[in-house]
Amino acid sequence: MIREAYVNMAVLALLLIVPVWAQMTGEPFTITLATRAVIFALAAVGLNVALGLGGMVSLGHAVFFGIGGYAMGILAFHAQTFTPVMTWPADVPGTKSMPIIWLVAMLTSGLAALAIGALSLRTAGVYFIMITLAFGQMAYFFTISWPTYGGEDGLSIYVRNGFPGLNTLAPMPFFAICFTLLCLVLLFVALLARSPFGLALNAARQSPARVQTVGLDPQRLKLVAFVISGVITGLAGALFADLNRFVSPTMFSWQMSGEIMVFVILGGVARLCGPVVGAVVFVALEHILGDLSDYWHIWLGALLLVIVLFARGGIVGLLAGRARAHD
Amino acid sequence: MSAILIIEQILNGLQFGVMLFLMAAGLTLIFGVMGLINLAHGSLYMIGAFAAAAVAGLTGSFLLALVAAMAAAAVAGVLVEVVVIRRLYATDHLDQVLATFALILIFSEGTRWMFGSFPLFLDIPDYLSGPVTLPGGIQYPLYRLVLIGAGLAVAAGLGLLITRTRIGIQIRAGENDREMIAALGVDISRLYTLIFMLGAALAGLAGALVGAIQSVQVGMGEPVLILAFVVIVIGGIGSIKGALVGALLVGLTDTLGGIFLPELFKLFTDPATATAAGASLASMAIYILMGAVLIWRPTGLFGARA
Numbered sequence: 215m216i217r218e219a220y221v222n223m224a225v226l227a228l229l230l231i232v233p234v235w236a237q238m239t240g241e242p243f244t245i246t247l248a249t250r251a252v253i254f255a256l257a258a259v260g261l262n263v264a265l266g267l268g269g270m271v272s273l274g275h276a277v278f279f280g281i282g283g284y285a286m287g288i289l290a291f292h293a294q295t296f297t298p299v300m301t302w303p304a305d306v307p308g309t310k311s312m313p314i315i316w317l318v319a320m321l322t323s324g325l326a327a328l329a330i331g332a333l334s335l336r337t338a339g340v341y342f343i344m345i346t347l348a349f350g351q352m353a354y355f356f357t358i359s360w361p362t363y364g365g366e367d368g369l370s371i372y373v374r375n376g377f378p379g380l381n382t383l384a385p386m387p388f389f390a391i392c393f394t395l396l397c398l399v400l401l402f403v404a405l406l407a408r409s410p411f412g413l414a415l416n417a418a419r420q421s422p423a424r425v426q427t428v429g430l431d432p433q434r435l436k437l438v439a440f441v442i443s444g445v446i447t448g449l450a451g452a453l454f455a456d457l458n459r460f461v462s463p464t465m466f467s468w469q470m471s472g473e474i475m476v477f478v479i480l481g482g483v484a485r486l487c488g489p490v491v492g493a494v495v496f497v498a499l500e501h502i503l504g505d506l507s508d509y510w511h512i513w514l515g516a517l518l519l520v521i522v523l524f525a526r527g528g529i530v531g532l533l534a535g536r537a538r539a540h541d
Numbered sequence: 542m543s544a545i546l547i548i549e550q551i552l553n554g555l556q557f558g559v560m561l562f563l564m565a566a567g568l569t570l571i572f573g574v575m576g577l578i579n580l581a582h583g584s585l586y587m588i589g590a591f592a593a594a595a596v597a598g599l600t601g602s603f604l605l606a607l608v609a610a611m612a613a614a615a616v617a618g619v620l621v622e623v624v625v626i627r628r629l630y631a632t633d634h635l636d637q638v639l640a641t642f643a644l645i646l647i648f649s650e651g652t653r654w655m656f657g658s659f660p661l662f663l664d665i666p667d668y669l670s671g672p673v674t675l676p677g678g679i680q681y682p683l684y685r686l687v688l689i690g691a692g693l694a695v696a697a698g699l700g701l702l703i704t705r706t707r708i709g710i711q712i713r714a715g716e717n718d719r720e721m722i723a724a725l726g727v728d729i730s731r732l733y734t735l736i737f738m739l740g741a742a743l744a745g746l747a748g749a750l751v752g753a754i755q756s757v758q759v760g761m762g763e764p765v766l767i768l769a770f771v772v773i774v775i776g777g778i779g780s781i782k783g784a785l786v787g788a789l790l791v792g793l794t795d796t797l798g799g800i801f802l803p804e805l806f807k808l809f810t811d812p813a814t815a816t817a818a819g820a821s822l823a824s825m826a827i828y829i830l831m832g833a834v835l836i837w838r839p840t841g842l843f844g845a846r847a
Binding site for chain 2: 265271273333336337338339340341343344345347348349351352355356358359360361468469472475476479483509510511512514515516517518519522523526
């Protein structure tokens with residue numbers, strides 16, 4: 215565990231040093247790249263709560279990513295066109311304020327996670343994977359065929375939303391916001407994993423029957439974890455939309471769900487910083503291999519295969535060794 | 542809304558359904574017997590379509606193209622099974638999802654590298670093109686009728702294979718208790734490769750048959766793959782009968798929903814809203830169907846295992 219803590223520190227330090235260095239040498243694109251990695255990491259940390267702690271293989275986390283994105287898109291769209299979001303039961307105007315957008319994104323994706331989780335957790339195993347995938351597809355096709363907010367073309371937001379006291383238009387402050395949020399969420403997840411709830415959830419993953427015997431409801435523990443997981447991924451979705459100033463149904467696509475899952479597994483399932491490592495490596499590979507070859511997905515695929523077949527436990531597992539004997 | 546239109550749409554739904562069945566049959570066998578989630582099944586469908594388009598372009602023969610599609614997909618299937626999939630049977634679903642996701646990346650980009658990003662076209666042969674007149678004066682494309690016939694024939698053939706032959710007995714035994722049939726002297730790993738090959742060939746056939754009415758392009762397999770998953774989850778994983786019922790349900794729901802839901806909504810609201818709302822609901826209809834089936838019966842209509 216000590217070695218894993220060093221790996222975690224090193225990853226976060228690296229993630230902070232690279233953009234600072236890029237800022238000094240005047241390479242704003244690298245900062246944007248780092249911001250992208252941080253946001254993907256946040257989304258994957260969210261999935262890891264469901265996947266790693268709760269043992270729920272959700273192939274539909276793009277739903278929450280997309281809902282977060284569209285929460286930002288819809289609020290900012292109404293703010294930039296000066297139209298109300300709704301007129302009943304009360305007039306609700308759009309907003310360009312990040313904290314409010316985050317709150318709405320987390321609330322809506324949390325509610326969606328509650329509904330999807332409550333229905334999906336009636337099933338288990340492969341049926342759970344499939345039903346979460348189906349919810350993802352539902353959301354995807356719904357946004358494509360729903361014309362009010364751009365349908366298949368998505369929504370463009372002309373100016374990045376604001377955060378009190380910071381100039382979010384420059385790459386560095388926006389990176390700082392995303393990085394701070396990532397660290398806060400990591401701290402929260404670390405505390406969560408050690409809390410009585412986290413321990414009970416861990417037990418529910420390993421042996422639902424025993425958890426039930428001591429008087430806890432494993433389904434309810436999993437549902438709560440699923441909601442927390444959806445909330446975090448939803449927050450990442452709102453940030454991702456703000457990074458691109460664009461939302462489209464692609465955020466809901468099942469490839470997106472697959473990629474978020476790839477981040478988690480590439481880095482290491484159930485490791486605190488596994489998703490962070492996975493996202494950073496993925497974005498770096500995308501950038502480096504994408505420069506070398508138009509067909510870089512072949513190499514990404516080959517690398518993933520090697521990891522699945524020969525390096526169980528992901529990159530953090532390789533670096534820090536096997537964490538817990540009971541896993 | 543005339544009776545002719547309704548019958549046409551039902552036929553379209555049937556055609557879509559039987560093509561989904563060709564995909565779903567392989568998936569459900571592979572899952573039922575080996576316990577493997579194969580996301581790369583859509584890539585085998587794509588390989589079939591590309592092989593058919595390439596061979597049809599070279600030789601001009603549609604039948605040769607179909608044979609080539611099945612052969613190419615079967616070879617790719619065996620290769621994948623022996624090199625990668627075989628190592629995944631003992632692992633959990635998460636590793637299977639990731640490894641087969643990786644295979645999709647490799648196959649899609651590999652195909653793009655070989656054939657380019659532009660869609661290819663596979664023409665319907667002259668002797669199968671053009672409309673036929675059905676009883677009641679309905680004009681319907683001959684090729685789509687052939688697809689329905691071919692799909693139902695494959696379904697019947699698979700049914701016979703599973704219930705009447707020695708291989709079929711082994712497959713059913715493998716679903717129930719793989720240790721036991723291995724102990725009885727059946728070469729289980731050869732049986733697995735065989736099932737994988739069969740599933741791959743069916744996916745390749747579906748790709749080639751559908752490739753003639755749609756364009757043949759990279760990424761064509763994934764939408765069908767997801768629908769095929771919906772089909773086997775509705776039908777119950779491992780059941781061929783379930784796959785057939787599920788495929789027809791999904792095909793009919795998708796096709797008829799797209800036509801009738803907007804019409805239905807027009808009874809309540811103005812046409813513009815009705816069209817938009819109907820179209821959004823129709824595009825989600827099969828997923829709503831799947832959700833409803835799973836909530837009602839968590840292991841699908843014909844699924845036995847928890």
